[in-house]
Amino acid sequence: MKIRYKILHDLLNTFTLQQMRKYGVQSNGDVCFWSWDREHSCWIQVKKPAFYIGNQELLLVPKQVVRKNYLFSTSQYFNRIILERIREDGGYMDGDKPIPKKEVVKAKRFSGEHWQYAESVSYTKSNNDALDEYHKKLPLFYFENGNSMTDDELDELIYGYPVSKTA
Numbered sequence: 001m002k003i004r005y006k007i008l009h010d011l012l013n014t015f016t017l018q019q020m021r022k023y024g025v026q027s028n029g030d031v032c033f034w035s036w037d038r039e040h041s042c043w044i045q046v047k048k049p050a051f052y053i054g055n056q057e058l059l060l061v062p063k064q065v066v067r068k069n070y071l072f073s074t075s076q077y078f079n080r081i082i083l084e085r086i087r088e089d090g091g092y093m094d095g096d097k098p099i100p101k102k103e104v105v106k107a108k109r110f111s112g113e114h115w116q117y118a119e120s121v122s123y124t125k126s127n128n129d130a131l132d133e134y135h136k137k138l139p140l141f142y143f144e145n146g147n148s149m150t151d152d153e154l155d156e157l158i159y160g161y162p163v164s165k166t167a
Contacts (some may be wrong), residue, residue, distance in 0.1 A: 012059040
């Protein structure tokens with residue numbers, strides 16, 4: 001039996017089992033994992049019922065935790081931090097005017113399939129504070145993209161139609 005070392009595993013497992021029971025689906029296996037015991041302030045190994053599809057454990061995530069747009073990506077990091085820094089240092093300029101980011105990205109896409117990843121890794125290795133800057137600015141990037149989704153919006157996105165509320 002495989003041991004899991006996930007911080008939220010117990011909570012997600014419990015939530016998944018609750019949701020499956022709600023629809024009449026019973027556990028079809030057990031899972032062993034480490035969980036934090038708040039009472040004793042230590043990690044303990046637990047074995048609990050679980051739900052599997054094939055050989056993969058299914059863990060559902062409450063929709064309050066899910067985001068429609070996940071902004072932490074290589075593309076976002078490259079555009080928001082690396083390109084900005086290179087511009088501040090005088091790069092990607094057409095005379096005294098900065099070249100639009102879209103034009104820079106469009107021109108670089110011919111550098112290979114994973115060029116953004118390769119350039120981001122290279123830049124970060126030589127500028128090890130760049131990723132920290134991105135992490136600090138990330139909450140602002142989320143805020144720029146609007147408020148969180150309502151339950152109805154998320155239901156429609158996930159299920160393809162609005163789900164009526166139950167009493």
